[in-house]
Amino acid sequence: MNRSEVVKALGGVMDPASGQDIIAAHLVENLKIEEKRVSFDLSLPPASASSKFELHAACVEAIKSVDGDAEVHVHFKQGKVKQTPAENRKLPQVKNIIAVASGKGGVGKSTVSANLALALKSLGASVGILDADIYGPSIPLMFGLQGKKPQVKNLNGKPLILPLIAYDIPMISMGFIIEPEQAVVLRGPRLGAILNQFINEVYWDNLDFLIVDLPPGTGDVQLSLAQTVPITGAVLVTTPQDVALADAVKAMNMFKMETIDVPILGVVENMSWFSPAELPDNKYFIFGKDGGKTLAKEAGTMLLGQVPIVQAVREGGDEGTPVFLNDEKPAIQKAFDKIAKNLLTQVAIRAEYLEPTKVVEIKE
Ligand SMILES: Nc1ncnc2c1ncn2[C@@H]1O[C@H](COP(=O)(O)OP(=O)(O)OP(=O)(O)O)[C@@H](O)[C@H]1O
Ligand SMILES: [Mg+2]
Known part of the structure; x- marks a missing residue:
């Protein structure tokens, strides 16, 4: 499988928390493709934690649409809450x-x-x-x-x-x-x-x-x-x-x-x-x-x-x-x-x- 096909397929998986796809939301890290084996980390903000099951299924389906025999490994990582940009931040922490x-x-x-x-x-x-x-x-x-x-x-x-x-x-x-x-x-x-x-x-x-x-x-x-x-x-x-x-x-x-x-x-x-x-x-x-x-x-x-x-x-x-x-x-x-x-x-x-x-x- 080629990397861009896999990335494109994962780009069709939506992150319910941000409403963006998981590629655009920068949730996919450490993507590795070794022949039929695809593995990556999915870093989920707390809101999406409950959607793990659905997200996992959607990722597997997306990659199998590229190659039906693919072996998919998704590692979930606890992502961080984003900091809202602010001017003149009084409490930077x-x-x-x-x-x-x-x-x-x-x-x-x-x-x-x-x-x-x-x-x-x-x-x-x-x-x-x-x-x-x-x-x-x-x-x-x-x-x-x-x-x-x-x-x-x-x-x-x-x-x-x-x-x-x-x-x-x-x-x-x-x-x-x-x-x-x-x-x-x-x-x-x-x-x-x-x-x-x-x-x-x-x-x-x-x-x-x-x-x-x-x-x-x-x-x-x-x-x-x-x-x-x-x-x-x-x-x-x-x-x-x-x-x-x-x-x-x-x-x-x-x-x-x-x-x-x-x-x-x-x-x-x-x-x-x-x-x-x-x-x-x-x-x-x-x-x-x-x-x-x-x-x-x-x-x-x-x-x-x-x-x-x-x-x-x-x-x-x-x-x-x-x-x-x-x-x-x-x-x-x-x-x-x-x-x-x-x-x-x-x-x-x-x-x-x-x-x-x-x-x-x-x-x-
Ligand atoms: N859903 C609820 N069911 C039962 N009791 C409730 C519920 N919501 C609030 N209360 C009770 O109503 C009272 C008023 O609630 P609370 O103090 O949270 O309101 P508040 O808007 O903060 O009031 P204030 O304007 O005085 O600050 C409290 O005794 C609280 O326990
Ligand atoms: Mg009050």
Whole structure:
């Protein structure tokens, strides 16, 4: 067999994560052809890991179309998450910064941030969480870290805050710094200073993703964050009902403003339906239907997934063990697994096709 025939045949195999063929996506390495024996490494980003079986079959079929007697050996390699190009990178060791946002409060941003982080982790990505909800931080409670204080260490002559770690995820939150009952009254510049500290004075290790759990709305925190770091993209969380949707559209419009210009990577519809434990196949659409789909359409993005209302989600959040880690509820685990995989795809597409992210400059 000749090499160019083999390469051409493999060029017909699609990588579901990037939507490109495996040759164009540079996934094939160490291609060797010895008479009838074809072997190569296929380096798969975490999103495609689940498609191994299909990809393997498609590669074998492609090569057999060149020579029916070919003997095909595919070695799968864990590929790396791509770094989104960014101007003026403040955190060079962090490949992607994902803001989790909503217009309305209480729709499940923190729940989505926590479980999405764990789902990405389970796919092989390294993940950290920055709780940017300065006024009402919920990440410490969700990860069972209330009352814990981060240490400060001198590294390279600079004092840095060490994030706290739960389930192998480093995280920082205002909740680690102030007492729970202490009121936080901060305005623009002070608020910006705190976010800046969370980014520049925290020891963030190499990360594929830093998930930023935002407070609700379109206020100072969102703007300060966009001014401090280049955000890869935003994930919008909404419930299916119209009021949440109306607010989510405002959040969407903020990210799309010419001066901010953060791409919307996708929408998560939370509390999509209720299924009682005793009738797990029944779905009750308490908050209406299709809000997520409508918002995704308006934002020109994809619906990453839907999360039903399940008591274990709330319990997990309150008990410090996010529901993703709870094997008893595979429906929720499955939902977050799908959301994480879709997000990886969206990030890969973003890294490939959109303009580099940039820090927002305020024009007076
Ligand atoms: N799918 C779900 N099923 C059951 N309970 C849920 C679900 N999603 C979120 N909750 C619960 O709803 C409450 C609000 O969720 P969460 O704190 O994640 O929302 P939020 O958008 O971060 O709120 P805030 O705007 O105050 O930051 C929490 O008690 C959480 O456990
Ligand atoms: Mg929250």
